Amino acid sequence: MANVLWLQGGACSGNTISFLSAEEPTVVELVTDFGINIIWHPSMGLEIGQQVTEILNDCISGKIPIDIFVFEGTVIQGPKGRGTMNYFCERPMQEWVREFSMVANYVVAIGDCAAWGGIPAVPPNPTDSTGLQFHKKQKGGFLGEGFVTRSGMPVINIPGCPAHPDWVTQILVAISTGRIKDVMIDSFHRPTTFFSDFVQTGCTNTRAFNEKISGGFGKRGGCLFYEVGCRGSITHASCNRILWNRQSSKTRSNHPCLGCTEPGFPHNDLMRGSIFKSMKYLGYLPKESATGESKLKQYFKAEVKVENA
Amino acid sequence: MLTRELNISPVGRVEGDLDVNVYMENGVVTRAHTQASMFRGFEKILQGKDPHSGLLVTPRVCGICGGSHLYCASAALDTIWKSTLPPNALLLRAIGQASESLQSSPRWFYATFATDLSNKKFSNKSLYDEVVRRWSAFVGTSFQRGVEASSKPVEVYAIFGGQWPHSSYMVPGGVMCAPTLKDITRAHAILSRFKNEWLEPLWLGCSIERYMQIQSWDELMVWLNENESHYNSDLGLFLRVSKEFGLDKFGQGIGKYISFGTFMHKDKYNHPTIEGRNEAVISPGGFYDGKNYESFDHLKIKEHVIHSWYEDHPAMHPWDEPLPEPLPSQHLNGTDFNSKYTWSKAPRYVDHNAEAGPLARAMMNANPANLPHQFHDPLFADIMQKMGPSVFVRCLARMHEATRLYTLLNQWLSEINLNDEFYIKPEERDGKGFGATEAVRGALAHWVEIENGLIKNYQIVAPTTWNIGPQDDKGNPGAVESALTGLEIEDVNDPVEVGMVARSFDSCLVCTVHAHDGKSGKELVKFKL
Numbered sequence: 001m002a003n004v005l006w007l008q009g010g011a012c013s014g015n016t017i018s019f020l021s022a023e024e025p026t027v028v029e030l031v032t033d034f035g036i037n038i039i040w041h042p043s044m045g046l047e048i049g050q051q052v053t054e055i056l057n058d059c060i061s062g063k064i065p066i067d068i069f070v071f072e073g074t075v076i077q078g079p080k081g082r083g084t085m086n087y088f089c090e091r092p093m094q095e096w097v098r099e100f101s102m103v104a105n106y107v108v109a110i111g112d113c114a115a116w117g118g119i120p121a122v123p124p125n126p127t128d129s130t131g132l133q134f135h136k137k138q139k140g141g142f143l144g145e146g147f148v149t150r151s152g153m154p155v156i157n158i159p160g161c162p163a164h165p166d167w168v169t170q171i172l173v174a175i176s177t178g179r180i181k182d183v184m185i186d187s188f189h190r191p192t193t194f195f196s197d198f199v200q201t202g203c204t205n206t207r208a209f210n211e212k213i214s215g216g217f218g219k220r221g222g223c224l225f226y227e228v229g230c231r232g233s234i235t236h237a238s239c240n241r242i243l244w245n246r247q248s249s250k251t252r253s254n255h256p257c258l259g260c261t262e263p264g265f266p267h268n269d270l271m272r273g274s275i276f277k278s279m280k281y282l283g284y285l286p287k288e289s290a291t292g293e294s295k296l297k298q299y300f301k302a303e304v305k306v307e308n309a
Numbered sequence: 310m311l312t313r314e315l316n317i318s319p320v321g322r323v324e325g326d327l328d329v330n331v332y333m334e335n336g337v338v339t340r341a342h343t344q345a346s347m348f349r350g351f352e353k354i355l356q357g358k359d360p361h362s363g364l365l366v367t368p369r370v371c372g373i374c375g376g377s378h379l380y381c382a383s384a385a386l387d388t389i390w391k392s393t394l395p396p397n398a399l400l401l402r403a404i405g406q407a408s409e410s411l412q413s414s415p416r417w418f419y420a421t422f423a424t425d426l427s428n429k430k431f432s433n434k435s436l437y438d439e440v441v442r443r444w445s446a447f448v449g450t451s452f453q454r455g456v457e458a459s460s461k462p463v464e465v466y467a468i469f470g471g472q473w474p475h476s477s478y479m480v481p482g483g484v485m486c487a488p489t490l491k492d493i494t495r496a497h498a499i500l501s502r503f504k505n506e507w508l509e510p511l512w513l514g515c516s517i518e519r520y521m522q523i524q525s526w527d528e529l530m531v532w533l534n535e536n537e538s539h540y541n542s543d544l545g546l547f548l549r550v551s552k553e554f555g556l557d558k559f560g561q562g563i564g565k566y567i568s569f570g571t572f573m574h575k576d577k578y579n580h581p582t583i584e585g586r587n588e589a590v591i592s593p594g595g596f597y598d599g600k601n602y603e604s605f606d607h608l609k610i611k612e613h614v615i616h617s618w619y620e621d622h623p624a625m626h627p628w629d630e631p632l633p634e635p636l637p638s639q640h641l642n643g644t645d646f647n648s649k650y651t652w653s654k655a656p657r658y659v660d661h662n663a664e665a666g667p668l669a670r671a672m673m674n675a676n677p678a679n680l681p682h683q684f685h686d687p688l689f690a691d692i693m694q695k696m697g698p699s700v701f702v703r704c705l706a707r708m709h710e711a712t713r714l715y716t717l718l719n720q721w722l723s724e725i726n727l728n729d730e731f732y733i734k735p736e737e738r739d740g741k742g743f744g745a746t747e748a749v750r751g752a753l754a755h756w757v758e759i760e761n762g763l764i765k766n767y768q769i770v771a772p773t774t775w776n777i778g779p780q781d782d783k784g785n786p787g788a789v790e791s792a793l794t795g796l797e798i799e800d801v802n803d804p805v806e807v808g809m810v811a812r813s814f815d816s817c818l819v820c821t822v823h824a825h826d827g828k829s830g831k832e833l834v835k836f837k838l
Contacts, residue, residue: 008326010349014372014474020416021460021473028453042319042326046424046446048808049317076347079635085652087328087346087640089318119354119369126350126635161369162475217485218398218732244472245464247495253471253486255478258365266365270358272763275365276480 001035002067002176005059005100008042009086009093010120010129011073014162015111016043021245022165030169035176039064053089060099068175069104071097071132074113074120075142078128085127094142097132101143105151106175107132108158110168115157115189116141116263123269133157133189137263153180157189161260166242167194188263190236195261198291199232202240203251209233215254224256226286229278231259231267233290312339315798317807318346318641327777327816328641329807331793336801341786341793342646343777343811345653346638348618353632355767360386360737360759363767364477367755370769375474376409376466377748378769380571381755384744386481387581389759392735396575398483400721401469401731403572403591404496405479407714407721408462410749412473413815414711415507416459417749418543419444419452422704422812426550428805436550443543451511451543458507465496465718483732488725496722500715508711514542517712525691544708551701560700560810562792565661566669567775569605569754570594571747572717574682575724583607583743591717592747593673593683596658602676607743607754612770613655616648616779624657624782627756627768628741655778655787656770664788665751665775666814667707668698684713700813707749707815737762748772750815776814789814 008016020027020043027044030036038044040055047055058064075094076086083092101107109132112118116131131141133155139145148154158167171191174183184192200206208215208223215222224230232240232251239249239257250257256276259267268274279287318328328344351370355362363382368375380402387394423444431437443451463473469486470476478485486492504517513520515538523529529548532539539545551557570590573581578589587594587604594605611624620634636649644650655662663669668689673679675690689706696702739761745754751772758766778787786794789811798804 010347012369012372012375014369014375017372017474020420020456021463023457023460026453026457028447028456031447044420044446048319049804051803052319076349079637084638084640085348085635087318087638088326090640090642093347119351119366120349122354124353126353127348129349162372216732217480217734218483218487218730220487220489239472245460245467247464247467247499248471250471250476253467253469253476253478255471255476255485258477266362270354270362270366272359275359275361276477 001037002172003037003039003065004068004070004172005039005066005104006041006070006072007088007093007096007100009071009073009097009114010076010127011111011113013043013072015072015168016041018162019165019168022169023246025169025173030172034173036172039066056089056096060103062103066100066104068106068108068172069100070108070110071114072110074117074127074129075132076120076127076129077142078126081128097142101132101147101149104149106153106180107149107155108171109133109155110158111163112159112161112260112265115159118161119266122266134263151180154189156183156185156191159188159190159261159263160237161258161265164239164242164244167191190261194238194242195236197236197238197241199235199237199239199249199251199257200290201238203232203249205251217254219254224251224254225278225290227278228256228276229274230256231288232257234288235259235262237261313801315801315804316641317804327811329793329811330641330644330646331796331807333798333801336798338793338796338798341790342650343653343779343787343789344641344644344651345777346641348635348638348652350633350635352767352769355764356632358764360762360764361480362764363755363757364480367769368475368477371771372474373413374409374748374750374753376405376470376476377746377753378755379477379479380406380746381744381753383479383481384581384746385742385755385757386744387735387742388583388744389740389742389757390481390735390738392482392581393733394483394579394581395730395733396579397725397729397731399573399575399578400725401484401486401488402479404718404721405466405470406571406746407718408465409473411462411503411711411714411718412459413749414459414708414714415455415512417815418708419449419455420446421815422809423547424452425805425809425812426554428803430799430803430805431554434553436546436553439546440550443546454507454511455543458503461499461503461506462718464499468492468496480732482735483730485732487731488727490727493722493725493727497719500718504715508715512543512708512711514538514540514545517715520712521716524687526688526695529688547704547708551704556701556704556809557696557699559796559806560703560792560813561698561795562664562703563662563788564599564698565663566597566672567658567663567665567752568594568669568673568747569607569745569752570673571745577682586745588680591683592670593676593679594752595673595676596661596663597669597672597676598661602678607745609659610770611657613657613781615782616650617654618649618652619654627770628758628766630766630768632766651779653774653778653787655781656774657781660783662781662785662787662791663775664814665772666703667710667749667751668703669751670747671706671709700809703813751775773816777816789816
C-alpha cells in the first residue's frame, strides 16, 4: 500500500499519457492489485476545484500521508522567481512542489522536464523552468544539490521524453512492495536497472554500425549514426530491451535516437545543423563518438566511405 | 436577486490547467470565464533554431496530440521546401494521425468523461447502479477493458514511428520508416484485437458494418432497440443514460463550427501546396455558421490577445503575429475579468468564434458539397436539426468516429506499396509555410516562417485555443465560456455540470501555449466554497 500524489507543472502530460499505456501492470492493476492509492492526479482524479485544494492541504498537514510524490513537467520559476506563470489551486505551483517534497517519503521526477528542465528550459527559457534536482547536467535544480526526502533518498529521476511506462510502473511497484533498498541510482539519479546499458543494446542495426554501413530516412537497413544523428550509442536507456508500446523502438523503426534520457536533451539546444544530422568536424569527422570508444578510433571508422551519404 | 460567483480551480481531467469562473443567478450561470493557468512559451523557444526543430519540439507541446502536431510540423515544412511526397508517405502519416485519434475514443470516454456519470448527483436515476458498475474509475468493468484497449491503436503508431507518444517520424519529404510486410500484417492484427476486445463486443454490441449503416437519428433509435446486444452495449447504455440524466439539455455552445480537415489523399497531395490542401483532404474542413457552409481559408484566421496575458497587438493572422510577450498573471480569485485573464489567445475565423472538435468534423462530413473522395455522412446534420448541440451530441460525435477510423486504418495499411518510396529528400529553403490537421480535439495548425535557414516565426493555434480561449476584441466569448452560459448548477458544493461541459470539449490545456478578459458590471457577493 502506497499513497501516490501526482502533479504536473510545465508539462505536456506526455508522461501521464505514456503511463496510461502501461501493461504488466496496467494502471488499473497498479491500483487494484499493487496497493497504489492515487490520492489525486490531474487526468485521473475525480475531485475538482476546492475539493482538490482540501486534499492538497491535508497532504501537507500530514492528515493524508504521501508515500510517493510524483512530479511531471518543469518547475516554472518565472517571471523573476515568482512562479506565477504556472498557478495551481490558487498558488504558484513551485510553492506546492516545495511543500510536498518536504513531506513525501519519496520524490520521483517523471520525464526530462521534471528531471532537468527538458525542452522548456532551452534558451531563452521563457518560463525560467528547471528540474527538481538538476538543471540540465548541473546538480541543484529547484530543490538544491543537498536535498533528500524524509526517507533519506534524493529525487529519483525517471527521464525520457516521455519516460517509458514500464520504467515508471516498475519503480512504483518496487516502492510499494518494499524493495526500494534495491533501487540503485546513478550520478544523474537514474535507476540503474533501466539506465546502465545503451539504447544501442538490442538495436537491430548494430551490425550496420560495426560495418559502417550508413542508413537514412525511407531506407531499409543501415545505421543511422553516421549521417542522421542517431545517439543510440551514447545514450543510457533500455529502449531496445524493453520495447515501446510492446512493439518497437525509435531505432527499430528507422528513427534516430534523440538521446532523450540524457540531461541536456534536446542536445545542442536545437542549434542549426544539430537535428537529424550527424555533426562533424571539417564536414567529415564525427563530433561525437560512441561511449567507450576513443575519438581517434571513431575517426578511423569514419574514413570508410559511407554509402549513399 | 443574489448573484454568486463560483471559482473552480482546477477543473481536472483536462490535463490540469483549466480554471473556470462562473457567475450564477438563482443557480443558473449568467457568465463564465475560462482561465488557462500555465505558460510554457514553446513558440519563443523555437525562434532562431534549426528549421527541423518543429519536428522534434512541437509533438512535445501536447502529450496526447503529439502525432497531430508532427503532422502539421512536417506539412508546414513541405509547403516551404516544396517537397515531393510519395503515396506511401501520405498513407503512413494518415495512419499515424488516425491511430492516435482512435486511441483517444475509449481512453477519453472511460478515463475522462464517463466517470462523472457515477457522481452521486445522479444517484436517484434508474440507470445509476449500472453506470457505477461499468464506468466507475478503476473498478468499473468497462473502465478496465476500455482503458486497456486504448493502448492498442498506438501500438500501430509505434510500429511505424518507433513509439507513442512523442515520435518525430514524419519529416519533410515523407516518413523515416520503410516498413516491411511483417509490419503491415502485425498492424492489421493489432487492430483486429482492438475490434475484438472493445469496439464490437463492448462498445457497439454489433458489427462495425451494421453500425455504419446508421444515417439518421431515427435509424440510431431503431438500432438501439433492435436487440439486447445493442441495447446493453456501452453505446446503448450511453444513449439511454444521456436521455435519463439530461445530457442532451445543456452545454449547447456557440453553434458555429470550424474544421481544418485532415488525412491527405495518397494521390492528391504529392506536391504539397497551401492552395491545394482543401481538395486533397479526405476528412473535409470548412466553417459552418449553423446554416451555411464555407470552404476553409487559413488567411481568414486572426488571433486576439486583448484578454490574454500578452503585450497588446491588434488581432492578426499568425504569419504576421509577433511572438507572445508574457505579462504579469494572476490566480483565479485575484483576476480582473474585465482585463486580461488567461494565457490562452482567442482565435477567430473572420470575426466568428467557433467550436472545434469532433462535432465540427461531423458537421463538415454532412456537407452535401463534399468531393467524391471525402466523407459523406449525414447523421449529425439530422441529429443537430432534431435536437441541437449539447454535451450529449458532442460526446456522441466523438465516439461516432471510432468505427470510421478503424476502417480507414485497415484500408490505408492495405494500400501501402512495399516496393515504392517512403521518402524523397527535399531541398531546404526559406519561406512561409502552413500545415494543419484535425487532432482528435479539433482543428490544429502551424504557421512557420524560415529566414536565412533558421526559424523566424513559429505560431501554433491548437483546438483547445478555439475551445477554451477567452473573449475577443468585440467581447464574444470562447466556445466553453459560451457553452457554460445558461447552465443550471444543482449543487454549488459539487458543480459536476461545469466539469462535464468542459470535458465534453476534451480540452487539453497543455496545448494552450497561448493564453483571457471579461466584462462585469455588477457588484458581486463573493464567497469561497
